[in-house]
Amino acid sequence: MLHDNRWKVISCYYANNGLQSNEFSDGASFICKDGHTMYFGGTDGINWFDAIKTNNMSWKANVIITGIIIGNKERNTDIMGDNFNLEYEDNSFSIHLSTLTYDDPNNITYLYSINGEEWTRLQPGMNEITFSHLSPGTYKFRVKAMYNNMSSQIKEFTMHISSPWYSSTVAYILYLIIIGVIIYFIYHYQKRKEYDRMQIQEHIHAEQMGEAKLRFFMNISHDIRTPMTLIVSPLLQLIKEDDDMHRRSVYETIKRNAERILHLINQMMDLRKIDKGMLTMHMQETDMVNFIDDVYSLFSDQAKIKDIDFNFTHDSDTLSLWIDRHNFDKVLVNIISNAFKFTPTGGKIDIELTHNDSEANIAIRDNGEKIPEENIKRIFERFYQAQNSVNDNNMGTGIGLDLARSLVELHYGDIQAHNIDNGDGCEFIVTLPLGNSHLKPEEMVTDDDDNKKTDLIELNEEDDESAVEDNKMSPDKIDILNEQLSNRKRQTIVIAEDDDEIRQYLEHELSGDFYVIACPNGKEALTAIMKEIPSLIISDIMMPIMDGNELCSKVKSNINTNHIPVIMLTAKSRDEDRLEGLEMGADTYIVKPFNLDILRRTIINLLHQRELLRNKFNGSESQENNLEKINVESPDNKLLNRIMSVINNNLSDPSLNVDMIAQEVGISRVHLHRKMKELTNQTPHDFIRNLRLKQAAHLLEQGYQNITEVMFACGFTNSASFSTMFKNLYGRSPREYMKN
Template sequence: MKSGPYSIIDEAIIEADTIKLSHKDNDFSIEFSSFTFKNQDWITYTYSLNSENWIKLRPGLNTVTFNNLVPGTYEFKVRAKDYGEFYDEQELTIIIYPPWYFTTWARIMYLVLFVIIAIVIIQQILQRRKTKMELQEHLRAEQINEAKLQFLTNISHDLKTPISLIINPLRKLMRKDKEEERQKLYKIMERNSERILHLLNQLINARKFDQGKIELKYQETEIVSFVNSIISLFEDQIESREIQFKLNHPDTNLMAYIDPNHFDKIIQNLISNAIKFTPQKGTVEVNIGRLEKEDKFYISVRDNGIGIKESELGNIFNRFYQVSNNKSRQFEGTGIGLHLTKTIAELHHGTVKAENNEDQKGCKFIVTAPLGKAHLDKQEIILEPTSAVATKTETLPITSAYVTDELKEITPERNKPTILIVDDDSDTRNYIAAELLSHYNIIKKSNGKLAFPEVVKNLPDLIISDVVMPEMDGITLTRKVKKNINTNHIPVILLTGKTDKETNLEGLDMGADAYLNKPFNIDILKKTVKNLIKNRTLLKNTYSGNQLQEDKIKQVDVKSGDDALLNKFMDVVNKNISNPDLSVEMVASELGISRVHLYRKLKQFTNQSAGELITNIRLKQAADLLISKKINIAEIAYAVGFSSTSKFSTKFKDLYGMPPKNYREKQTQN
């Protein structure tokens, strides 16, 4: 009586009007009768399902079968026909229930689930779009911050030059003028100049730290005296603002491994901020101690200034972030100091945090770092201990007078070496010239493009060049000087405000003989100039710097296997001097060695590659022909293997500093 969970019928089938079936019982038959027991074979039955067309059965058949009906409600009707007359219709409702997963409730659940999934997908799409926009905003902010930092870094490099020209004359005044009152003013000027230099270096270092270009070198340092030496830099500010400054330290001797050249920036930034945001006659307190349980030391700087909003405590260490407190607008800064402080603290395996004071106005910054050296790699440690490290950023020695006006051209003296000074800053050019004028002939140029023809023309004994210049920078000038056969013996000193290792290495790779950072030490510069010129003078008796004299082109005195190789190289080049297709591969094949081996040997002998040496030999031969033969320049170019007169003129000008025509005229006049 059951079809699945449903009762098929609750009464006699004759009286029933509804039958209920599960979806599994959708194959069934219905039998019907007219209660006319005579002539059954003559009775014809017709039926209809769901009010569709009537279907006639053959006479005498009183059964209809349905197979595989889909779930739903069916209205079954049947009638009998006897002798052309229809009996009354009989109706039966058949309900086939669907499976549970096709029920109305299931469909409602599916709809609800679909709506939920649609909402989740829409939220995900909106969230991704929001995240993408936030990422774009973040990248845009990073680009803006990077542009700001790049701009500030460039400004810092530019400011280092005038700072050099402030500190050096100031130190001369400090040495000569012994009047006590003025000496006090000089010291204030000196301290503040050094503070400006510290800020400039801080801007430059911020970029280096962000790019991961700085490696710390740790040495054992006595922390109390180290911090005390930094506090001395702020004595004039503390005195002028009548600030009550306290340094508390229960330990008189607290040793820890730090990088003194960078850890001092943490202390300077925190003390500078505390003094800046503390009112007149306020208090600043520095506490130094140990955290015994954590095996760390701490340094806290506390003030009673304007404090920081709680909502902004988590952002103040972000780069370029400025607090929104209106009272702080009078103390605007770059927004780099605290970001740099956090970076350096983390590189020291420590932390830095800020919190507002509970018992008074103002805030407190706390720096922690590990004691001992177990957390450090051996290569990061400098073994020499130091009790207190002087932290006056960069000091400069006393120097000679600074020349404020452009120096007048002075007739060169024969017994004096000649120095070419190349710098786009006229004050720097004049200052260096004034310092060196008593012992050297001076030539000044404002950039490398103007300086190089002067180098080729006059062959100075030494070049002093800035690195960052318009049109042609110092690195490019050095490269051109060192690759030119007639000038590569000239020593080059590079001066720059860029202190990164990559720039220094690039300059030295180009052949620079010395690299001095701005603000440069004028005494070191003088000594470097003197030593380089002296060394070149000692070498002149045995080596003139010109690797391509006529005797070396035509004849080589064979004394060793290397000399024999050079002799064969010269023979091959001289025999094929007019062949425009002469190449390094051809020469190497003639000599029976690889191109790499030939390059290495020639670089060792002449400081030139094989291609450069072949070109210079051709140009040397062309120079001789210009003087000795009265033939046109095009014929000379083709005679020495150049297929283009324009290329020949360009190469000739690079080597001799003037076009072939001018060279012939000058040599003819001489």
């Protein structure tokens, strides 16, 4: 070992360098006083060293690459000088190094450095450098060998690992193009989506606006029907009673315009039914020549007044089409009315019916002003109104042509409008298919069915006319009809109507024949009904506090009042409104504006029917009570007697319930519930409660002043609950009932 104050060097010697052997004995060493002479003893002799006189050893060696191992296979063909090119899948490899010196290879140490980093030393004697999954790129290697602190020359070479195809420059360019295309399409997709969203939003907004308008018109129509009642009903009385021809002419004008208002209201109702899919077609074979001629005659007087040349032509004397007669006339009336509206005085309107082998065309043309081309596609939109100099002061509602289009489509037809090319005005063409092969079986009706329906309508009209004629004979005729009801006392009628004028009008008109109690809402009417138990109830539906449906439901669910007939009198004319009222138990449903004569006849009929039923079931009709009968008790009577026996024996017992009765009688709870519902129209629980309340009412009538004792005697334990149930049944609290 050679050292001074700055550095020290360690040199290794072996047997091939002149040592007696590579093995020395323990403790066989000596250093002289001069500090640089050393003696070592070994198995084959003694070695001595003079560190100062020892000559520096030199080692001349060059490091070379003897091979590259890839996948257990050696590849020399890829070696081109100092540059090595490998594919991406060959990025795990081993490099073999050698100095081409074989005297002591186990003591040679190899070192390498990559891209100028620090040297990495291999184990002595190891000449293989291994790399696994080296990333693509170019690597600059430096390698050298060390032997006895002697270094060989540095060997430099370059290793290039190719990138995979998806990481190549071409691939990245392709990626950029694809990303650009994707961004482009995403941008346009978002733009298109936003446009579609705006279109949908606009469409939804238009539908909401249309629905809001229609709902507004529906609400207005309900409000209009109420005052129309006070116009039409008194007007019909004036027409009936006044014989002055001039005044009758004025009355007819008022009546005709009132019917026009109702026609507009009914159009809105039809649109509502179509929107809800509730308008059912009843198609039947019809001669269109006669059908159109009937509609044509309706406008003849109007054509004369406006001096319009009004003509109807057809290419055959008869033409059979399957149509809904009660709806298709609305199509023609709306289109012809629209033509009269837009045609000036002295103009011309033509109706032409033509056909071919498969379809029929109804063309209605006028020589009025043309429709602007940009608006011609919108005239069938709901609430759209075309404006021009002819109709600026005669604007409509914008629903007539929309209703016509909807009805034509329900007839499996088509309707178009266009301006006349060689002249003024425009033309509407309705196209309908011939035959009935396109119709569903449930949409077709035969002439017999229609005749029955027509007979029914005519019968109703005759009834209406007979009601009018009967009232011409008032008061004698009314007195005779009332005498048919009862000669014992005057019938009581409760009227529930929130409109003051209609309520007063009905009260004034009916008070001559009945004792009338008029109430402004359902709550007050219910109180009066529970107190007076009238013979009949007339109720509006839309009322504050308690509406007519709720009033009807409460009346029909109470055993003391469920026999009273209820007439629903309302402006709500939709089928679903009628169904709701009938489901609540109403006996009949009359739509405003109503004919007072029909209302009076309905009242008389209902009261007369109740009188007949009362006489039939109390035996007055057949005097069965005076007939000596053989008493044979039926099983149901035996069951009721056993049930009443249990109830009478335990009426004051608060624990009396359905289970106790079922156990005492000896039947199941389910069977008891079914039989009680069948025999008494009440559940066992309601039956027990009502018997207890009737017993309490009986005790209070007899003068028992202590309501608490009466409550406990009838099996009730809670005073608040007893008072509430008693008031629900009798319309008054127990104290008020006792006082009265």
